[in-house]
Amino acid sequence: MTSGRNPAVTLALSVLSLLLGLAATGCLHTMEAIDPRSLPTPSALGQRLQQHVSILASPELAGRQPGSPGNRQAAHYIEEQFRAVGLQPLPSLGGYRQAISSTIGDNVLGVIPPTAGTAARWIVIGAHYDHLGYPFLGADDNASSVAILIETARHMTSPSGHGILFVAFNSEESPYFGKAVMGSQFLFHHLPAEIGRAETLHAVVIMDLMGGVQWTPVKDAIFAAGAEKSPLLYQRVKQAVAPSLTVFPVGMHLVEEIPEIGHKAFSDYDVFRNHGLPFLFLSAGRTPRYHTAGDVASTLHYDRMAATVEWLRNVTALIDQDQAPYGFHADRVEWADEVASFRELVNRAVQDETRIPGTSRWSLHKLRQDAEWLRDAGRSEPTPQNRDRLERISIRVQCLMADYSGCFTL
16 A cells, blocks of 8 residues: 655655654763763852852742842842942942832942043943742852852952943843843943943943853853954953963854744843943853753852953953943954854864764764864855854754754754
8 A cells, every 4th residue: 555645755754754863863972961060179269159159049049030039139149249349339329229120129230430530431240140930040040140240349459441330130031031121121221320321331241151061172161252243342352361261252143043942132231232332241151951940059160150250350451441432333243263163162072082962973963064164164254154054053062062952953
């Protein structure tokens, strides 16, 4: 008996079945995912970072959902830490809080004022402190970044030319993202009187997901995006160094290619970028614990976070040296550097000893094709076709690092 099915459809289904079988084959040798318990005991700074995360991501704060008691407790803790490290409140706010609404809660702000007698221009360093609510405790997302925010403020000396505004944003997570009550949106549209207009914001640094660790080749690395829109800011990012920390420059068009979602903004940089302000977005990337109950304090890499504090202090000092506006070019990319970053990552991902945990046979096949293309891509032009190819490579690498299914299809 024949099925009567179109032969072309039958062939397509057979090929799809074969690809799915190859993708699911688990016979490849890959690296083991990093067990955070195997990392050395954190340094003194790492231990302070760990303490902040352990409190913010504790069961007692129940995931810091906006409007919840745990969210209010987190805001109080951050406020007390800002006070303890010497940040000043803004007089126009009457303290460290900027109220968003009675049902959502507050942003928490603290400043190092600009030097007396200078025109008030500001560098903003920010990270959101809210999360999804219990049982999602949000250690990496985003207690890790808030801990770095606090310790960077502790280690910062007063700048010579700019004030520094440290902001712990509330209400970044869904359902608030992109809405008027999103903490970063609210701040931008309700800038305190001491800051005034958006034009006084010299540069904005946003952090998200700064503590996760999964794949050994990026254990001591973070990713820096967005500065490519402002050439001199990008130069400062490239100049800044910190011992034991690698900073991979990647373009925003690559970072915003999100596994299983597509091209989408996903953090507090969005409102600043949309209004043409120079910005830098920092992240260590997603791990399989992203937005799960497994995102707990014991899974983070605190010494890399400590190195990030040093790097962030250094890059802020470099930014402070620049008085002229940076400018902003929305479509600008640093193509050769983007290719170089992913060439290094993919070349490690195709090696037997350093494959991303969970890489399937078909994903490895695709990565090998990627590696071949990346070999000479830096000498090509960032045409729409080439940009699309690099975006697909970016989402494949992100997908594998976060252990999403279907990475081979990208």
